[in-house]
Amino acid sequence: MNKISDKSKKPTILFLVTDDWFFLMHRKALALAARNAGFQVLVATAPGSQVKEIEALGFTHCPLKMCRSSRNPLREMVGILDLIKLYRQLRPDIVHQVSIKPIIYGSLAAKIAGIPAVVNAVTGLGFVFIAGGRRKKVLRRLVESVYCLVGKRTQVRFLFENPDDRDYFLEKRIIAPEKAVLILGSGVEIERFRPRIPETGVPSLIMRPPVVLLAARLLWHKGVEEFVKAARVLHERGIEAEFWLAGMPDMSNPAAVPVSRLLYWHRQGDVRWLGFQNDMPALYQKSEIVCLPTRYREGIPVTLLEAAACGKPLVATDMPGCREIVRPGENGFLVASGSVSELAAALERLLLDRRLRIEFGRNGRQMVEEGFSDKKVISDTFTVYRELLGEKWFKLKKS
Secondary structure, eight states: OOOOOOTTSSOEEEEEOSOHHHHHHHTHHHHHHHHHHTOEEEEEEOOOTTHHHHHHTTOEEEEOOOOTTOOOHHHHHHHHHHHHHHHHHHOOSEEEEESHHHHHHHHHHHHHHTOSOEEEEEOOOOGGGSOOOHHHHHHHHHHHHHHHHHTTSSSEEEEESSHHHHHHHHHTTSSOGGGEEEOOSSOBOTTTSOOSSOTTSOOOOOOSOOEEEEESOOBGGGTHHHHHHHHHHHHHTTOOOEEEEESOOOTTSTTBOOHHHHHHHHHHTSSEEEEOOSOHHHHHHTOSEEEEOOOSOOSSOHHHHHHHHTTOOEEEESOTTHHHHOOBTTTEEEEOTTOHHHHHHHHHHHHTOHHHHHHHHHHHHHHHHHHTBHHHHHHHHHHHHHHHHGGGGGGTTTO
């Protein structure tokens, strides 16, 4: 870690995220805006292949011993103690902690280290809050209790990406209403993710079969199997279409789809597994429909935001997060979670109606421009920073 310059010159913000790739995908634009506003920006993640990219952006990277997938009590304690040491050393003016483990461990470290302001970004309730057995119910209650404890500080705010998650926290009385802030998603770069043609133009006829895309971490809870089954149903009905799976299984997650199963589906021919894709705008442009049949409590799925910005119609399940970006009959369809028949029917309707796809795509692009751009999300987040920092906020431009 590079030596931190005299922080009296600039107010300091530290972003705490478990993985380097997650920071770059979900918080890079916000961090760049914070730097442009006058903050000294620090980024704490576990060591990874994309740390150099974070440093190339001009941010100071702080390596963590905290691991997102670890469940070893000893390793977890080492991660917490390392984080406390880091917070004491850096003493940022504000920390922005993203997702469950950084929120819990980071809030504890912030209290011990005397960090004055804390922002906790709840990016969906995640695996712990999916219905399960007794063990998961006990774990869920434990997590809720810890959230309640860390939410008692005065200078703390919880950012929620959808109203379902915010309402859950309020109904359970986990945090006080004045500490809950609704900011829809992490935003999307509408200049980078945009329709291939002007909205006033007429797209050329596509000679190849239309493509239905599912792009995500390949977890069972993301509805990957339902997607494959729906593709099989539609092929059996004689629908000409290609079904693409983009992404890799997250092997640190117990719900990861095995590579062997993905290869098997690929060989069967109903879906095409593309693996990891670096150029997402180009991938969306090759698709006619973007689908996410998740059974997971999402924040707001980035893939749906990006696809809507690219003018693509959407099909997703009626789950928290998806409801905020998919508006039935306007820019896509919502189907029941786990229902292959409803999923296939919604996809079939769009595959057979090109005019409807174009209409939904235009509506989706307009919706993103009006309510989900990264500029709007940054502005709303800065309002939270200003409230927590008080006088320090007004020193930014003078620094």
